[in-house]
Amino acid sequence: MSDPEPCRMKHTEDPEEQRDLMEESEESEELSEVEEEHHVQPGGKPLSRSKTKKTFLKKRRAKKSTTCTQCGKSFTRKQSLDRHMRIHTGEKPFSCDQCGKSFTIKHDLDVHMRVHTGEKPFTCNQCGNSFSQSSNLNVHMRIHTGEKPFSCDQCGKSFTIKHVLDVHMRVHTEEKPFTCNQCGNSFSQLAHLNVHMRIHTGEKPFSCDQCGKSFSHSSSLNVHMMIHTGEKPHVCHQCGKSFTRSETIKEHMRVHTGEKPLSCNQCGKTFLYASNLKTHLAVHMKEKPHSCSVCGKSFSLQIYLQRHQRVHTGVREYMCFECEKTFTTANSLKLHQRIHTGEKPYNCSHCDKRFSQSSNLKSHERIHTGEKPHMCDQCGKSFSIKTHLKLHLKIHTVEKQHHLSLKSNRTARKHLEGEDGENASDPQPAE
Known part of the structure; x- marks a missing residue:
């Protein structure tokens, strides 16, 4: 009678089955370690094997069921894991019936719907401004509190929003990631590129409701409106003259300082x-x-x-x-x-x-x-x-005229003297 064949791990071509067998082996090893740990504790009452195994498997499988197999991130609830997995799968099951935009979670769809309904349920208790999201209200409150939690490590300037800090950092890095496909000009912000594109498209989306004039920038429209309202908020403290734009008063101040910063490269005039x-x-x-x-x-x-x-x-x-x-x-x-x-x-x-x-x-x-x-x-x-x-030059003009006059007189005198000499040398006619 032959010896019994030694126990071997069952071989299978199914990868799922292989994974299950490997996990069972891992569980067995970990369970042995846990049992040993519980039984060697001094003064502690050892747990029964069945109870130890039950507690261990419950905890392990709970942990396993809430951990993402793609990135390893863990969650306290299975629903949270299911929602997270949509990031990896790209699934967006919640769609807006107004514009068709889709979202991975229903909450985001609910927030988005406020764009269409105009609902702004979060109101500032300081100034009464309303917002569609609580996060936007929280950011807004920093205006009143003066809180600026995001600081630049290059110049120390602080900002209320992290995105604004990220954009600001491009000042130091000189990064301009947004490039115009018409002329090649680059910009540090997408908004600046969008405004620039209006030069090429000729788009002027901001219109005056008083005269119908259109502008490519909202700021230009705001300045223009002051023509109709007569508003001139920038006042010169030297002479009291008022201006509609801060840039204009800066230029005006040069009148008082005498500053002329622009010079001609041909003659130096400023x-x-x-x-x-x-x-x-x-x-x-x-x-x-x-x-x-x-x-x-x-x-x-x-x-x-x-x-x-x-x-x-x-x-x-x-x-x-x-x-x-x-x-x-x-x-x-x-x-x-x-x-x-x-x-x-x-x-x-x-x-x-x-x-x-x-x-x-x-x-x-x-x-x-x-x-x-x-x-x-x-x-x-x-x-x-x-x-x-100019007055001085007249001296030279008079001198020149006097010189020409003298020269003319000498020439005339010589001419007359010459004529006299010719007359003197002519022979006398015979009588």
Whole structure:
């Protein structure tokens, strides 16, 4: 009689069956360890094998049933695991009957439906603003509490929302992940790209309900609306003048400081506004395509031609209501009106003397600096004011005229003397 065949693990081609056998083996090993642990505890009453096994299997299988086999994440309830598994399977069983959008859990669908119903059940007890989600209300409350829990580790700036911090970090990393497929310009935020695309599409979705004018930015519409409301919230603390935009008051403040940050790369002349620099650059252009039909004089810009034509037409459409004096340009009238108002917005940084025109301030400050930028090309003498140079040049003009006059007189005298000599040398006619 042959010896009995040793016990072997049953071989099977079914992977599910193999997994079950392996798990049974693992359970057996773990159970042995647990039994040993319970029986060696000093002073403790050992549990029966059947009770130990029952308790162990209950705990192990409960743990197994709430652990994701894909990522290892564990849950306290099987329903939570089932819901989690939809992340891996991509299943979205809950669909909106309004727009067809699908969701993995019913709660998300319920929240989404508020988009269609307009329901906002979460209200701020500080300002009364309402929100469709409690999480949005929680974020909003940080406006009132001043809480900014998300800080930049580069510059220390803090934010109420983590997403805003993530976007801010691109300032330091210079990351611009959103690229325009029309011109190649890149942006750090998707919203900025979407706004930029309106340049290419010509879309202007924001319309004024007063005049119908449309804008590509909501901020542009808000500024435009101030034309109708007359609102000018930005006030200059120097002269009290009001403006609709913060950028405009910043530019205006240069009137008081005398700052001219924009300079011409051809001659070095400085300007307050970019538009003025752009206009000035035409001076250096050799091409002058705009010609006056009356006198033939040419200009580099159409606006210069229009201004010039008033010389011929005599049109002076801008009138001062104080003295009824008329002017050809609005700027000339504006400067003139300062005579009546006494306004002198330009003050000297050296002696506090004030002026009604920036050009007068600039000329005055040369007294302090000693600058004399206007040089005579005849004798090299320099002047701080251009009009002084013009007066000086008349000296050379008179000298030149006098020199030409003397030269002319000498030439005439020589000519006369020559004629006399010729007459003296002629033979006398015979009698």
